């Protein structure tokens with residue numbers, strides 16, 4: 001297997017709007033990030049991924065770009081961005097930028113021209129269709145609720161928007177559009193960026209003719225997704241991007257790809273060179289969300305989580321490359337979702353970190369995960385900020401669904417769960433801003449914050465640091481193979497990571513009950529430890545001398561064979 005820095009590296013994701021506000025306007029910014037670089041570097045991460053910082057009217061917090069070549073006013077200037085890049089590089093940290101090219105803002109000059117007349121040269125930069133029987137051209141639904149088409153009275157046609165109506169989809173069938181996108185990517189590479197996280201990248205090729213779903217399919221399939229996910233020309237476009245832009249650059253590319261199987265992931269990430277280096281799949285994110293209603297909870301079992309992880313580890317081993325994440329800016333807080341944000345918050349935050357950082361594939365840590373931040377439970381819809389939620393709310397309340405029925409779903413699944421301001425200390429607004437934050441701080445900030453965390457010798461941050469160090473010192477944890485132990489065990493998740501040199505055993509108790517280990521690792525007071533030496537444990541008495549045969553509630557241990 002080919003080795004590379006982006007396989008061995010660890011990524012820290014920053015959502016700039018919510019990270020640190022340097023000038024008191026309530027919005028996080030680039031200067032704020034610069035202030036906190038030693039904190040980030042202290043974790044031992046090698047790569048920072050920034051969510052979009054380009055000019056944007058912020059219908060979807062920067063995922064609606066109006067100028068690819070400039071920085072959003074609220075976040076600072078291009079000079080600030082250059083300083084950030086220099087400061088990261090001087091600490092040995094690389095920077096990857098979000099690349100949003102499935103759509104732009106409706107305020108992008110291309111779209112303004114495109115909508116101006118049917119024969120404008122930019123008309124075909126977007127996807128316009130005349131009405132069908134005075135209605136939408138097809139029955140596709142927007143991922144953010146309602147039809148995926150918006151009527152424009154100026155020319156009497158509809159344009160396609162898979163996300164909000166302020167995010168019109170670009171027409172990748174048009175070679176001039178592709179040329180412009182590639183030129184923009186080269187421009188950022190010339191500025192020194194180290195890679196791209198490609199937003200919704202497997203949505204860019206739509207099935208020609210844009211067929212309607214029709215009424216035959218069950219409800220879950222009515223979105224039209226089958227006509228644009230991994231569409232007919234996606235591999236061709238990515239290969240073209242590779243030759244036109246990426247070839248000859250030693251960078252990292254990661255695709256955000258909803259609806260990809262492990263086999264397909266091998267096709268995307270397995271070539272030489274690969275179409276994209278790695279991708280984010282959504283199978284774990286669907287564990288507790290199995291219906292088409294984004295805000296409906298479905299119970300999940302640890303066994304299912306193990307099956308998914310095992311399948312991805314096995315299928316991609318030697319044939320592609322994984323990326324591992326338990327949350328990001330679109331998902332609930334991992335500790336609230338997969339862990340226990342009550343009495344075992346600290347233990348379970350560390351346990352989840354152990355999982356992310358001991359699998360094959362590149363690990364991604366999202367801001368606040370390293371201090372165990374939790375989901376807020378805002379009591380009023382007004383406290384939320386996300387366009388996805390508001391569009392959903394508008395649709396549901398128009399149908400007469402009361403707030404009290406909608407709030408539990410928002411508490412659990414709103415993307416704002418991950419977007420509340422970073423909790424730096426116990427002062428007003430958690431030290432995020434001296435002004436009024438753009439979104440309320442989670443009320444638990446006086447207990448959960450960086451300052452409190454760093455003052456403890458057993459902090460979650462410190463545990464992340466130790467795990468990262470262990471991974472860096474042991475390439476077996478990066479490249480080794482994966483064997484699941486005791487797959488049917490409903491409470492413990494245990495596995496081996498192995499190569500010619502070493503074997504690691506990871507044991508995770510995903511429950512508040514004591515659980516037996518599937519492997520003989522010796523017991524308290526017993527010198528026969530089965531040849532296992534403990535390297536890391538999320539309980540205070542690191543277990544070095546005292547090796548229990550039972551896993552305590554939410555206990556995580558990493559052993560190595562001696």
Ligand code: ISL
Nearest residue numbers: 060063100143163199200256258329330
């Ligand atoms: O398709 C999905 C589920 O039905 C989504 O998970 C989809 O893949 C996801 O919403 C795409 O997210 C990305 O693009 C959005 C932006 O709002 C998100 O923040 C971004 O991560 C539009 O640019």
Ligand code: CA
Nearest residue numbers: 021023027029
């Ligand atoms: Ca600011």
